[in-house]
Amino acid sequence: MSRLTIALDIMGGDHGPPVILSAAKQAIQTLPDVQFILCGREEIISPALEDLTDDQRQRVVVQHCEQSVEMGEAPTSALRNKKQSSMRKMLELVEAGEAHACVSAGNTGALLTLAFYVLKTLPGIDRPALVSDMPTASHHRVFLLDLGANVNCTSEILFQYGVMGSVLAEQISGIQQPRVALLNVGEEDIKGNAQVKYADQLFRNARGLNYIGYVEGDDIFTDNADVVVTDGFTGNIALKSCEGLAKLVINEVKRQSQESFFSRLMARIALPLLKTVYNRVNPDQYNGASLLGLRGIVIKSHGNASADAFYYAILQAKQEAEMNVPEKIKSKIETVLLEQL
Template identity: 80%
Template sequence: MSDLTIALDIMGGDHGPPVILTAALKAIQLHSDFHFILCGQRQAIEPALAILTAQQRSRLTVIHCDEVVEMGDAPAHALRNKKSSSMRKAIELVEEGKADACVSAGNTGALLTLAYYILKTLPGIDRPALISVMPTTSHHKVFLLDLGANVNCTSEILFQYGVMGSVMASQVTGNASPRVALLNVGEEDIKGNAQVKYADQLFRNAKGLNYIGYVEGDDIFTDHADVVVTDGFTGNIALKSSEGLAKLVINEVKRQSQMNLMTRLMARIALPLLKTIYNRVNPDQYNGASLLGLRGIVIKSHGNASAEAFYYAICQAMQEAKMRIPEKIKSKIETVLLEQL
C-alpha cells in the first residue's frame, strides 16, 4: 500500500498550535508510512519544524490558511464567512482526494457543519454520528455513539447508527459479529420512549446484525455489548460523565498516595499496579471521535486535549484510513440498511 495522507487542522482547539504541533511532530517522527498536511498559519508552523530531519520534513506539506474557526464561532458563521480557515481546508483536502483523513480539535459544531456540507453523507445515512471507544471491565472496548453530533434522533437514525457502529467495531476488533445494543432506562421490553421502542423493532427485523436488545448505563462498561447506540444528547452526557469520573479516580489516587510517608512508600510498592490502572482509565488514550456516515474520514479531538491526547486522535485517523472505514460502511448499508427501506 502506498503512503496515506492525513490532514491536520493546526489552529483548532483551546490551546492552539503549540499543543497540536507537538502531537503532529510526534506522529511524523513515529510513523514513516504516512504523509501529513499541516493546515494553518505558516508563521505558527514553520519554526516548530526545525527539529525534523530532511527525510521527515519531506513527508509533510504546509498549507497556509489565513482564517481560524474560533471556539465561539457559530457553525453557520464558520460555513459562510470563513472559507479560508484551516478547519475547512483540512476537510476539503479529504473531499478532493488529497488526504485520506483529517483531524481537528476545533469548534465541534463548526466541524460537524462543515464536514456535513463538504463531504455529504453516504447513501442511506441521514445524519453522521460521533463514535468513540470506551473501556470495559474486560480487556475489550465498547463503541458508543452518538456522542453529540445529533441531540435529537429518529428511530431510523438510531438504526443507522447501529449499522455504522457494527462496521466500525468489526473492522477495529476483527469480530465478525459484534453485539449491538440500544441504551435505555431498563432492559425490559416495556421500558423506554416510543422512539427507542420503534428503533428496537427495526433492529430486531434487520438481517446481518447481532442485535442483543437494551442495555442500561452501567452496562456500557461491563462488556455486555460491543456497540451501544443512543442519541447525541444522552451519549455526550454519558461520555463526559465517564471522563469526569476517570479523572476523579486518577486525582484521588494521586492525592491519597502523597498524604504522608507511609502512603508514599505504599504507592512506590504499588507503582506497577497503579500504572496499569492509570493506563486503563486515562481519558487521553480514548481521545478521537470519528464522524461516521460521511463520504470521508473526519476525526474530532477534544478541544482541551493535551499533546498526548491529540496524538491518539491522529492515530485514530491513521487506523481508519488504513481500514477504509467509509467504504466498509457503504458496503454494509447496501447489504443491510437499504433492505429496510
C-alpha cells in the same frame, strides 16, 4: 497519492497550535509511512518544524490558511465566513482525494456543519454520528454513539447508527458479528420512550446485524455489548460523566498516595499496579471521536486535548484510513440498511 496522507487542523483546540504541533511532530517522527498536510498559518507552523530531519520534513506539506474557526464561533458563521479556514481546508483535502483522513480539535459544531457540507453523507445515512471507544472490564473496547452530533434522533437514525457502529467495531477491533445494543433506562421491553421502542423493532427486523436488545448505563463497561447506540444528548452526557469519573479516580489516588509517609511508601510499592490502572482509565488514550457516515474520514479530538491525546486521535485516523471504514460502511448499508427503508 500512494502514501497514506492525513490532514491536520493546526489552528483548532482550546490550547491552539503549540499543543497540536507537538502532537503532529510526534506523529511525523513515529509514523514513517504517513505523510501529513498541516493546515494553518505558515508563519506559525514552519518554525516549529525546523528540528525535523530531512526525511521527516519531506513527508510534511504546510498548507497556508489565512483564517481559523474560533472555538465559540457559530457553525453558520464558520460555513459562510470562513471559507479559507484551516478546518475547512483539511476537509476539502479529503473531499478532493488529496488526504485519506483529517483530524481537528476545533469547534465541534463548526466541524460537524462543515464536514456535512463539504463531504456529504453516504447513501442511506441521514446524519453523521460521533463515535468513540471506551474501556470495559474484559479489556475489550465498546463503541458508543452518538456522542453529540445530533441531540434529537429519530428511530431510523438510531438504526443507522447501529449499522455504522457495527462496521467500525468489526474493522477496528476485529470483532466478527459485533454485539449491538440500544441504551435504555432498563432492559425490559416495556421500558423506554416511543423512539427507542421503535428503533428496537427496526433492529430486531434487520438481517446481518447481531442485535442483543437494551442495555443500561452501567453495562457500557461490563463487556455486554460491542456497540452501544443512543442519541447525541444522552451519549454526550454519558461520555462526559465517564471522563469526569476517570479524572476523579486518578486525582484521588494521587492525593491519597501523598497524605502520609506510609501512604507514599505503599504507593511506591504499588506503582506498577497504579500505572496499569492509570493507563486503563486515562481519558487521553480514548481521545478521538470518529464522525461516521460521511464520504470521508473525519476525527474530532477534544478541544482541551493534550499533545498525547491529540496524538491518539491521529492514530485513530490512520487506523480508519488503513481499514477504509467509509467504504465498508457503504457496503454494509447496501446489504442491511437499504433493505429496511
